[in-house]
Amino acid sequence: MTFARRLAAEGLGTALLLAMVVGSGIMGERLAGGNVAIALLANALATGAGLMVLILVFGPVSGAHFNPAVTLSCAARGQFGWRLVPAYCAVQIAGAFIGVAAADLMFGEALFSASQHVRTGWAQWWSEFVASFGLLAVIWGCQRLRAETTALAVGGYILSAYWFTASTSFANPAVTLARAATDTFAGIRPVDTGAFIVAQLLGAGAATWFFGWLMPPRSEMQL
Amino acid sequence: MTFARRLAAEGLGTALLLAMVVGSGIMGERLAGGNVAIALLANALATGAGLMVLILVFGPVSGAHFNPAVTLSCAARGQFGWRLVPAYCAVQIAGAFIGVAAADLMFGEALFSASQHVRTGWAQWWSEFVASFGLLAVIWGCQRLRAETTALAVGGYILSAYWFTASTSFANPAVTLARAATDTFAGIRPVDTGAFIVAQLLGAGAATWFFGWLMPPRSEMQL
Amino acid sequence: MTFARRLAAEGLGTALLLAMVVGSGIMGERLAGGNVAIALLANALATGAGLMVLILVFGPVSGAHFNPAVTLSCAARGQFGWRLVPAYCAVQIAGAFIGVAAADLMFGEALFSASQHVRTGWAQWWSEFVASFGLLAVIWGCQRLRAETTALAVGGYILSAYWFTASTSFANPAVTLARAATDTFAGIRPVDTGAFIVAQLLGAGAATWFFGWLMPPRSEMQL
Amino acid sequence: MTFARRLAAEGLGTALLLAMVVGSGIMGERLAGGNVAIALLANALATGAGLMVLILVFGPVSGAHFNPAVTLSCAARGQFGWRLVPAYCAVQIAGAFIGVAAADLMFGEALFSASQHVRTGWAQWWSEFVASFGLLAVIWGCQRLRAETTALAVGGYILSAYWFTASTSFANPAVTLARAATDTFAGIRPVDTGAFIVAQLLGAGAATWFFGWLMPPRSEMQL
Numbered sequence: 001m002t003f004a005r006r007l008a009a010e011g012l013g014t015a016l017l018l019a020m021v022v023g024s025g026i027m028g029e030r031l032a033g034g035n036v037a038i039a040l041l042a043n044a045l046a047t048g049a050g051l052m053v054l055i056l057v058f059g060p061v062s063g064a065h066f067n068p069a070v071t072l073s074c075a076a077r078g079q080f081g082w083r084l085v086p087a088y089c090a091v092q093i094a095g096a097f098i099g100v101a102a103a104d105l106m107f108g109e110a111l112f113s114a115s116q117h118v119r120t121g122w123a124q125w126w127s128e129f130v131a132s133f134g135l136l137a138v139i140w141g142c143q144r145l146r147a148e149t150t151a152l153a154v155g156g157y158i159l160s161a162y163w164f165t166a167s168t169s170f171a172n173p174a175v176t177l178a179r180a181a182t183d184t185f186a187g188i189r190p191v192d193t194g195a196f197i198v199a200q201l202l203g204a205g206a207a208t209w210f211f212g213w214l215m216p217p218r219s220e221m222q223l
Numbered sequence: 224m225t226f227a228r229r230l231a232a233e234g235l236g237t238a239l240l241l242a243m244v245v246g247s248g249i250m251g252e253r254l255a256g257g258n259v260a261i262a263l264l265a266n267a268l269a270t271g272a273g274l275m276v277l278i279l280v281f282g283p284v285s286g287a288h289f290n291p292a293v294t295l296s297c298a299a300r301g302q303f304g305w306r307l308v309p310a311y312c313a314v315q316i317a318g319a320f321i322g323v324a325a326a327d328l329m330f331g332e333a334l335f336s337a338s339q340h341v342r343t344g345w346a347q348w349w350s351e352f353v354a355s356f357g358l359l360a361v362i363w364g365c366q367r368l369r370a371e372t373t374a375l376a377v378g379g380y381i382l383s384a385y386w387f388t389a390s391t392s393f394a395n396p397a398v399t400l401a402r403a404a405t406d407t408f409a410g411i412r413p414v415d416t417g418a419f420i421v422a423q424l425l426g427a428g429a430a431t432w433f434f435g436w437l438m439p440p441r442s443e444m445q446l
Numbered sequence: 447m448t449f450a451r452r453l454a455a456e457g458l459g460t461a462l463l464l465a466m467v468v469g470s471g472i473m474g475e476r477l478a479g480g481n482v483a484i485a486l487l488a489n490a491l492a493t494g495a496g497l498m499v500l501i502l503v504f505g506p507v508s509g510a511h512f513n514p515a516v517t518l519s520c521a522a523r524g525q526f527g528w529r530l531v532p533a534y535c536a537v538q539i540a541g542a543f544i545g546v547a548a549a550d551l552m553f554g555e556a557l558f559s560a561s562q563h564v565r566t567g568w569a570q571w572w573s574e575f576v577a578s579f580g581l582l583a584v585i586w587g588c589q590r591l592r593a594e595t596t597a598l599a600v601g602g603y604i605l606s607a608y609w610f611t612a613s614t615s616f617a618n619p620a621v622t623l624a625r626a627a628t629d630t631f632a633g634i635r636p637v638d639t640g641a642f643i644v645a646q647l648l649g650a651g652a653a654t655w656f657f658g659w660l661m662p663p664r665s666e667m668q669l
Numbered sequence: 670m671t672f673a674r675r676l677a678a679e680g681l682g683t684a685l686l687l688a689m690v691v692g693s694g695i696m697g698e699r700l701a702g703g704n705v706a707i708a709l710l711a712n713a714l715a716t717g718a719g720l721m722v723l724i725l726v727f728g729p730v731s732g733a734h735f736n737p738a739v740t741l742s743c744a745a746r747g748q749f750g751w752r753l754v755p756a757y758c759a760v761q762i763a764g765a766f767i768g769v770a771a772a773d774l775m776f777g778e779a780l781f782s783a784s785q786h787v788r789t790g791w792a793q794w795w796s797e798f799v800a801s802f803g804l805l806a807v808i809w810g811c812q813r814l815r816a817e818t819t820a821l822a823v824g825g826y827i828l829s830a831y832w833f834t835a836s837t838s839f840a841n842p843a844v845t846l847a848r849a850a851t852d853t854f855a856g857i858r859p860v861d862t863g864a865f866i867v868a869q870l871l872g873a874g875a876a877t878w879f880f881g882w883l884m885p886p887r888s889e890m891q892l
Contacts, residue, residue: 280584371592
């Protein structure tokens, strides 16, 4: 029963995250009169604030990963059971697609449609590496702070990363897959998702390894 | 005497909330030179920040519902007396209309005027269902966190929901009724309010039911 | 010596506040290409975030009033000595003018110049009444919360009030006087300051009286 | 080993800070369609939110100076060993250049290129004096608050200072040097860096001296 609750929280949270990302992207683009910076400003504020809230709400139940890269990183550092990883990733991906459909429905778009938004090339891949490295750095860097502080930090990081990376910081394989299924502002061509996910996993892995040295478990530390 | 204080806090808080929503909508539209995204950005920031503040200020006195859907949800989960519900809803609605008049007066508009802003159709109603589901999810999800954290979460959620829903997230029956009485940026045609309120109550009810299972009272929980 | 520190903190804090208000107004107007909403968005974010920071920094030393209306309200509720009021108000006003000069100097404007920005009429005065009522409501409403929370609430309130009042929420007699001395975005004609200050004092007085009943000292309270 | 961790944290944090500043500047300028205010709004939000996050993440390891002026100020007040200053400054500068290269790579720019952005004259230098005075005022003013509060205050200050100073508030010698190496939105001509750094050190020194009197170590204080 408890495990059912954790999976439900993880799936619902990821669905709401995607509704925020995709919905605010559509709204921003429709209202911004062609000025992409204004659309992205709305998209970034809505996503950053919304993600902070979702971590506050679902963190106490499921940990609020909403992201296979985070789940894998937690497992790699021994803070999450490997045998739970497949179920977590499955509900994250399923939730992400449900969230995309929910957003498209709110704006009168087709539930699913293949995106035609080209996102490819070394600059984009390097951006996803940096974005994912930074996200995991924030998560591991904040692990000894209060849960509320971590939520604020992750939300603030994503708000920033939408702007300082050329890819607008997907940094999440489940989000990447689901955003391929909406031909709107936040979309990504299905053919471009593979390289994005590889870059994300490499960036997340590098941060996991580096912070394992930089901030070891408290028992080993001599600050 | 204490009950008078609670009603006064609830009414004044709702009045200030509506002054924020309607006033910042008028200001945004007047200054934005036709770019609706910039007007909505100002409207969303003013409402999100303002709502956070109002919950901090009035929460300790009245609980800072400002919203009949929240009051009903609290009663349904046994955290608010049913016999107080009518008085709470009455001052929320009265406060909401007073707040609209206060805002219209600040901007030299008629105190009250029927809005001509069309907001109807399944996309809008589904948006209100999602917006209200999310709002109650935030409130019940944060119930074990500090009151300051809940205020931040609700304000952050509304900032996000202004953008990720197609209806700009009314999510509040008292707010919906009062916004029908101002023919400005934030308005809604009186004829459209009924369906909005039905969608809001359905969304709020669904979240109340779901979070009753997801996050039961601590005594029943085995996390 | 301690009293000298308090006066220095109050004067320096008010100077920095005015530098933020006036400086970000000039910068916003220069860069916004004629779109006043974008200029005000920058002005409001810079002022709201900056005021929060100044309260965090100077609050432990002087209480971080930066505002004669706040000082008077504290004295009226017995939380500040009446005999200190003249000195506090004097350094607030002096600091405010120094801050205006500092900002004008940063942007290559004349140190002081009489503003030609017309701000008059009942809509403006009612706006200042509401803005000041709200500011004191926030201060008295948060008095039992942590100091950090009050700083966040006051900053968030000002960000919101820049948008939901027609006057952009001066809400401060010292700020009003000093803003008459800069003919830039944030200015106000000297002849318009008197009525603004009257409206501010009435609004602040009304909130002080009302919250004296709504949130009495803890010893008298039966919540 | 511990010292290696501190240097690594300081270098990585400064690199990420520069990636945020330079990357969001490029993104803002590319998308804003010529409206510099919108570009600066994105730049300021990304930098303010990002800096808050970096202080939360790296503060517990290295103190999160990211700034030779901060390191020198801490040493001058006896809270940081003088013999560690050269190493801290060296990794800050090295990290800053690495961050610039990382950002330029994300956006397909040359790794390094001399900026042609003219930033000179008394108005600019006075702006840097004020910006650096304010930054150190925030740091010393918050020294007795929780670390999370300091992070919020510094981030909020920088968001504000981007707008209220004419120079957009570099306030950091390492940042100034590195921003000379990118011919993009955030750049500064190499020939202009010297006077900026002098103004920064003077402003930081003045705040260090003044707050040494205003907020002495707790043992000497009689508030």
